[in-house]
Amino acid sequence: MYGRIRMSKEYRASGTRDDRPTGNAKFLARRNEIVDLAAELFARNGYAATGIRELGEAASLARGALYYYIGSKESLLSEIHDRVMDPLLEETNRISGLDASAEARIRMISDVLLHQVCERHDHVWVFLHEYRALVGERRETFRRKRAHFEDSLAALFSAGVADGEFEIDNIQLTMLAFLSMHNYTYQWIRRSHSLDPSALSKLYCDIFFVGVASRGRAARG
Amino acid sequence: MYGRIRMSKEYRASGTRDDRPTGNAKFLARRNEIVDLAAELFARNGYAATGIRELGEAASLARGALYYYIGSKESLLSEIHDRVMDPLLEETNRISGLDASAEARIRMISDVLLHQVCERHDHVWVFLHEYRALVGERRETFRRKRAHFEDSLAALFSAGVADGEFEIDNIQLTMLAFLSMHNYTYQWIRRSHSLDPSALSKLYCDIFFVGVASRGRAARG
Numbered sequence: 236m237y238g239r240i241r242m243s244k245e246y247r248a249s250g251t252r253d254d255r256p257t258g259n260a261k262f263l264a265r266r267n268e269i270v271d272l273a274a275e276l277f278a279r280n281g282y283a284a285t286g287i288r289e290l291g292e293a294a295s296l297a298r299g300a301l302y303y304y305i306g307s308k309e310s311l312l313s314e315i316h317d318r319v320m321d322p323l324l325e326e327t328n329r330i331s332g333l334d335a336s337a338e339a340r341i342r343m344i345s346d347v348l349l350h351q352v353c354e355r356h357d358h359v360w361v362f363l364h365e366y367r368a369l370v371g372e373r374r375e376t377f378r379r380k381r382a383h384f385e386d387s388l389a390a391l392f393s394a395g396v397a398d399g400e401f402e403i404d405n406i407q408l409t410m411l412a413f414l415s416m417h418n419y420t421y422q423w424i425r426r427s428h429s430l431d432p433s434a435l436s437k438l439y440c441d442i443f444f445v446g447v448a449s450r451g452r453a454a455r456g
Numbered sequence: 457m458y459g460r461i462r463m464s465k466e467y468r469a470s471g472t473r474d475d476r477p478t479g480n481a482k483f484l485a486r487r488n489e490i491v492d493l494a495a496e497l498f499a500r501n502g503y504a505a506t507g508i509r510e511l512g513e514a515a516s517l518a519r520g521a522l523y524y525y526i527g528s529k530e531s532l533l534s535e536i537h538d539r540v541m542d543p544l545l546e547e548t549n550r551i552s553g554l555d556a557s558a559e560a561r562i563r564m565i566s567d568v569l570l571h572q573v574c575e576r577h578d579h580v581w582v583f584l585h586e587y588r589a590l591v592g593e594r595r596e597t598f599r600r601k602r603a604h605f606e607d608s609l610a611a612l613f614s615a616g617v618a619d620g621e622f623e624i625d626n627i628q629l630t631m632l633a634f635l636s637m638h639n640y641t642y643q644w645i646r647r648s649h650s651l652d653p654s655a656l657s658k659l660y661c662d663i664f665f666v667g668v669a670s671r672g673r674a675a676r677g
Contacts, residue, residue, distance in 0.1 A: 284504035338669065363643065364585055392668075401668045408651075408659055409668060411644055412637055419636035422584065427629075438629055446667035447613075447622045447630060448559065 273311045278360040337395030349432040494532045499581040558616030570653040
């Protein structure tokens with residue numbers, strides 16, 4: 236399997252990858268199908284255990300044709316990560332800039348995040364289980380994006396403290412607690428059929444902002 | 457790799473497994489070392505990608521000797537799951553029976569859970585990533601234990617509602633939100649060095665019970 240990955244690296248190094256007609260709509264549509272298939276296979280069987288041959292069989296493509304579309308197994312993994320991270324970052328940037336309370340903005344990000352977790356379940360599964368398989372520049376890019384997302388969320392919690400909206404001792408750990416509650420949802424969401432991501436987001440945020448204890452609930456009205 | 461697993465099943469089916477001196481302290485100590493090594497390898501490289509040969513090399517044992525200690529690769533995986541689940545269930549049963557408020561008992565379970573996540577990090581990583589590799593009776597046992605743990609926790613939230621301690625609309629989802637916040641910690645805890653599990657447990661529970669919003673915080677004193 237790793238022999239195949241090395242081969243694909245040589246393929247990329249030759250520059251052929253940049254010659255592919257990535258702007259072509261038909262090419263991109265087929266490529267998207269292959270990335271979806273890969274996410275499904277990686278989620279079901281694991282990244283290391285999924286060979287290029289199985290990917291080719293699932294996509295009904297010979298090895299050469301598969302390389303034409305994907306470049307390498309690792310570029311597939313990288314694309315799966317981008318598909319989770321990029322829309323999330325875009326939405327987070329947009330929401331952060333809105334003229335709304337910190338709580339309102341965090342609630343919006345919660346909603347976007349849970350829609351990702353529920354609607355891109357295979358991608359999120361691969362994202363959370365296999366990010367350590369990314370190496371070199373791809374690993375750095377992933378880390379940079381993750382840090383950007385976490386920093387944006389932490390900045391909203393800080394803004395809420397500055398405005399007197401929140402009382403938080405440790406912004407970083409509070410942000411990580413918030414993300415943990417959301418991210419882990421991928422582990423059990425398939426056991427809870429037809430759960431609406433927006434309803435779940437409201438439940439999480441109500442807990443996170445006002446808690447479940449009755450004392451003080453009346454005062455919070 | 458799978459050929460080897462099948463072989464080990466035949467080995468077990470022959471009854472040889474039951475003849476091993478499992479009560480022997482030296483045998484058990486060596487076996488524990490092998491399970492620890494396996495957890496480390498499975499966490500680092502994945503269960504499917506880790507062969508019996510690598511396990512043998514890491515433990516400096518020939519294949520026959522390795523089978524003598526572990527029975528099969530899947531029995532190792534099962535044991536890793538038991539090592540996370542069994543102490544957790546034992547503590548949860550003990551704590552559930554204590555004469556204390558629901559909040560106090562849930563805080564104790566939170567503390568036990570985070571100690572597991574932090575101190576048995578490799579085991580928890582394998583537990584959360586590879587439980588789907590368990591099959592047949594082992595899978596059923598895992599599911600039964602997980603359901604028992606989740607039901608015990610849900611029962612404490614219900615008791616808190618019945619006593620007027622908590623205001624909760626959906627006990628099941630609230631329990632899963634609580635577990636999600638805790639369980640996902642394994643993903644980032646190694647980035648946060650020297651974090652005390654008990655301090656983190658207090659932070660999580662303070663959020664979960666009273667929230668981070670300032671409104672009403674005064675009333676909650």
